[in-house]
Amino acid sequence: MADDRQTEIRGAFDAAAADFTALGRYLWEPIGTATVGIADPRPGERVLDACCGTGASALPAARLVGPTGQVDAVDLSGPMIDELRRLSADVPQLLAHEADVTTWAADGYDLVQSALGIFFFPDMTAGTDHLISRARPGGRVVFTIWQGDAMAAAGQHLGRAIAEVTNTPPPAPRPPHLFDQINQADLYAAWLSERGLADVEVSVNEMALTMTPEVAWLVIVGSGFRGALAKVPADAVDTVREHYLASLRHDGVTELDATTLIGSGRRP
């Protein structure tokens, strides 16, 4: 079951790689920059960037550690890693690896960071504990997650559109996930403290996306939501897009909450 979920996640992001970059300037890059702002990589440091995607946090971190430092950027998806290698051609201290980071073996990092990745792990707690164990004693960890229902509205309108176009029942609600229990600042801080971290802090990074038709569709095709399109016949995707945009208009959705929680701590 966990393997099926992993394959599904990889498939969604493999297909999304090019559009993921296009959505980047609206969504991934500002969040990656905010994550790195808290993580504060310094010249010469060794950094692990887990679930790196196309480098929204790995690239700024690599620029900050400079040529004497190193960033290992790890992602499950080959197309994401290919895109990151292209984007980082002039940043030799960034090494992009296609791998499952929940079994990443190297350790002793000064900083372990992950923007919008840890909730994809089949076991979010075990995967996060593994990432923490990759930091050296005294090293920093920074993990960014969505706050509350951020982004959820886009998935709901997409689900409605797919059901209408494919004449299938509306999607069942997502099964309960640990993420639902820790997606507020105080709960997230408590969960990070339970991981054995010292000096835990959570900062709220408020953000909203203006849902022009272009951005609204990029939110679908340039993110994990794209996985839902896999079951839609190719010749029906344009119609799904029209229904999705109409559904947003019908409900007066002009902005999408994209607020994140940036949690940080130190491995004792």
Ligand SMILES: C[S@@+](CC[C@H](N)C(=O)[O-])C[C@H]1O[C@@H](n2cnc3c(N)ncnc32)[C@H](O)[C@@H]1O
């Ligand atoms: C929402 S994206 C975020 C990417 C990037 N950190 C950013 O902020 O733009 C989540 C990424 O996590 C990756 N991912 C999910 N599970 C993973 C795992 N077990 N190991 C490595 N990467 C994983 C996906 O392939 C995807 O690229």
